Amino acid sequence: MSxxxxxxxxxxxxxxxxxxxGPVLIxxxxxxxxxxxxxxxxxxxxGTIQISPFQILAVTFTNKAANEMRDRLVNLIRGKAHNVTVKTFHAFCSSVLRQHGKHIGLGSDYTIFDSEDQRDALKMAMEEVEVDPKRYPIRGIQSAISRAKSTMLDVHIFKTKGQSFYDEIVGRVYGSYERILSANNGVDFDDLLLKTFIVFKSQPSVLEQYQKRFFHVMVDEFQDTNIVQYQLAKILSGSSRNLCVVGDPDQAI
Ligand SMILES: Nc1ncnc2c1ncn2[C@@H]1O[C@H](COP(=O)(O)OP(=O)(O)O)[C@@H](O)[C@H]1O
Ligand SMILES: [Mg+2]
Structure with a gap:
């Protein structure tokens, strides 16, 4: 078979x-x-190296891609495929936070705010800091905050880095939005990634547990990774160095 x-x-x-x-880039x-x-x-x-399927983590970007990958694996290794962890970055992080979010003040029963919940929270936040959504549309602020989080700028760093007048507006809303999330024991999609990274950085024993468990890490569609996803892949494979990523050449990696 091998x-x-x-x-x-x-x-x-x-x-x-x-x-x-060691690392492989394709x-x-x-x-x-x-x-x-x-x-x-x-x-x-x-099949050949006799690595336990439990020690393998394969990360994709969409649930559809994860399901497709699992189907393809079932064809190759049958039942063992179900012991391989095949997940989206977000699903993987969400399970890390359920177990270890408490280290950063997140209850295990935390709520994930989807885009619509996010906009509701932003509306409240803008009211609180008196930013008029007619002048500064919610969706624009939503993507500015999302961009900040996916480049690992938490609200404090964002406030020191922001340069334009619009950044200052976004920073104000961002602060209030974070307070609303935290009052509701909530996180948005970008938080799943960023907060997981913060847990790994601040809790070496938690990180070590994942590094030991996942001796091989693989990332499909690597050209789509944002900064925090890249840092997650790097830190997870930091001790084994067994990171294999594949991606298209037409976009910057
Ligand atoms: N060496 C090969 N032999 C047979 N089929 C292949 C080979 N390489 C790729 N394919 C087929 O090409 C198609 C695309 O492969 P896929 O792995 O989805 O590509 P990518 O991820 O690069 O877009 C699949 O149907 C796959 O089975
Ligand atoms: Mg592919």
Whole structure:
């Protein structure tokens, strides 16, 4: 079975699948078999190298991609596929925070604010700091805050870095918005990533637990990672250095 796993691959795919120690970066065009490399690499790790499927984490961007990857894995390694952790960044982080969010003051029963909840909270926040949504549309502020969080600027850093008048407006709303989230034991989608990173940074024992558990980390569609996602992948694989990422070349990596 292990032979047939690499037999169907072309030479460079085979090399990527069989390189199992240390970091691997694969850049290749759409439809060239990058996801195939990830699934076959997992099958090779489990079937040939005898790595436990529990020790493998594969991260995708959408639930659809995660389900597709799991289906492809089931075809390759059957029942063992269910013991591989295949998750979106957000789902992975959400489970980390359920267990360890308490270290940063987040109750395990925290609520995830979706975009609409987010806009409701922003409306309240803007009222509180007297920013007129007719002058400063909520969606614009929503994306500015999202951009800040995905580049790891919490409200304090954002306030010191902001330069324009608009940044100052956003900073005010951002502060009030964060208070509303925290009063409701809530997080938004960007917080899932950022707060998980903060837990890992501030709780070495929690990080170590995940680093030990996931000896191999793989990221599909790596060109889509934002800064915090990249930092998460890096920190998770920080002790094993077994990080394999695949992505399209047409976008900056
Ligand atoms: N060496 C190969 N042999 C057979 N089929 C391949 C090979 N490489 C890629 N494919 C097929 O090409 C299609 C695209 O592969 P996929 O892994 O989804 O590409 P990507 O992730 O790069 O967009 C899939 O149907 C896959 O099975
Ligand atoms: Mg793909």
């Amino acid at each position: 032979n047939s796993i690499v037999q169907q691959l072309n030479p460079s795919q085979r090399r990527a699948v069989q390189t199992v120690d 850049i290749a065009g759409p439809g060239s078999g990058k996801t195939m490399v990830i699934t076959h690499r997992i099958a090779y790790l489990v």
